[in-house]
Amino acid sequence: MTTEPKTTAPLGRVIVITSGKGGVGKTTSAAAISAGLAKQGFKTVVIDFDVGLRNLDMIMGCERRVVFDFINVIQGDAKLKQALIKDKRLDTLSILPTSQTRDKDALTKEGVEQILTELKAEFDYIVCDSPAGIERGAQMAMYFADEAVVVTNPEVSSVRDSDRVLGLLSSQTRRAETEGAEPIKAQVLLTRYDQERVDKGEMMTIEDVLEILAVPLLGVIPESKAVLKASNVGTPVVLDEPSAASRAYEDAVSRLTGTQVEMRIVGERRPGLFQRLFGRAS
Amino acid sequence: MSLFSFIRKPHPAKTAQTAKDRLQILLAHERSSGAAEADYLPMLQRDIVAAIRKHVPIGEQDVEVRIERGDQMSSLEINIELPATVPSKAG
Numbered sequence: 017m018t019t020e021p022k023t024t025a026p027l028g029r030v031i032v033i034t035s036g037k038g039g040v041g042k043t044t045s046a047a048a049i050s051a052g053l054a055k056q057g058f059k060t061v062v063i064d065f066d067v068g069l070r071n072l073d074m075i076m077g078c079e080r081r082v083v084f085d086f087i088n089v090i091q092g093d094a095k096l097k098q099a100l101i102k103d104k105r106l107d108t109l110s111i112l113p114t115s116q117t118r119d120k121d122a123l124t125k126e127g128v129e130q131i132l133t134e135l136k137a138e139f140d141y142i143v144c145d146s147p148a149g150i151e152r153g154a155q156m157a158m159y160f161a162d163e164a165v166v167v168t169n170p171e172v173s174s175v176r177d178s179d180r181v182l183g184l185l186s187s188q189t190r191r192a193e194t195e196g197a198e199p200i201k202a203q204v205l206l207t208r209y210d211q212e213r214v215d216k217g218e219m220m221t222i223e224d225v226l227e228i229l230a231v232p233l234l235g236v237i238p239e240s241k242a243v244l245k246a247s248n249v250g251t252p253v254v255l256d257e258p259s260a261a262s263r264a265y266e267d268a269v270s271r272l273t274g275t276q277v278e279m280r281i282v283g284e285r286r287p288g289l290f291q292r293l294f295g296r297a298s
Numbered sequence: 299m300s301l302f303s304f305i306r307k308p309h310p311a312k313t314a315q316t317a318k319d320r321l322q323i324l325l326a327h328e329r330s331s332g333a334a335e336a337d338y339l340p341m342l343q344r345d346i347v348a349a350i351r352k353h354v355p356i357g358e359q360d361v362e363v364r365i366e367r368g369d370q371m372s373s374l375e376i377n378i379e380l381p382a383t384v385p386s387k388a389g
Contacts, residue, residue, distance in 0.1 A: 093340035248317035
């Protein structure tokens, strides 16, 4: 993990983490990906678009430090600089929490655009954590995106909703509406993947999901106990103790930044006593 | 759990308790203040800026408000950056 000082202009890349379906791991992924990018030295900000149901702050562990929020900035009650919460673990990481009291109508396209423009001048990556569903909050989270990470579980309703979201990404976004613009680069992040169940034929395989969705694969995050443990304590998975899930997220983050990383599917397998006593030389 | 597992796990995982504690603190604040809390901070900041501006020319950006919510008490930290040359006599 190298942290190189940035002297050039920030990349200003907007990445939306979306899925359609709820509970598939959007916020966990947004937290892990933004922390992973920041860990690699990229100036990163993660924004919670789930107005009224603030939760990114808890997953990031900064819930006690929220003063102003995204909506306060949109409505001119606070300056952006005042609403950004600096992460205590990584100085390259900032969090923009959402409002817990307003509703999604407070999100205006102009307001969101203005904030993103301001953030692009300072950050390499702007990670937008979308709410579930396909209504205003989700639309605003994806509208200005350059890239999309579609979080999908190998399960029928999740894959179906992901397909729907992929359709919206290619039609209801600024890149889709701008003639001649490159379309949003959408990739699937398969989460809660259980190799054991796949082997038993109880769960769709990676190939099954990719065949249906027909978009590139960003990564495969195995079902892991580390995810709940990390959320309990408010630590993004990649900043917690190493686990199969944290390694998978780190790989996905590297791919996001353009590094070729071999796709390794690791399960949450507990090492046996023999392995624990004599080390794991595999 | 194997016989020797205690060697590799010196600290028992008690993250569930941490989760419960964090939620209790947060929800206590959210339930008591509800919608009111979110709105008083911007107003408070405006009032502070207005009060200081009566004496010292400062900008909106020069005020930094931080909060740390605890279970027993919460602290509000307000930092005001004054201009390099403060006029010796006000008004």
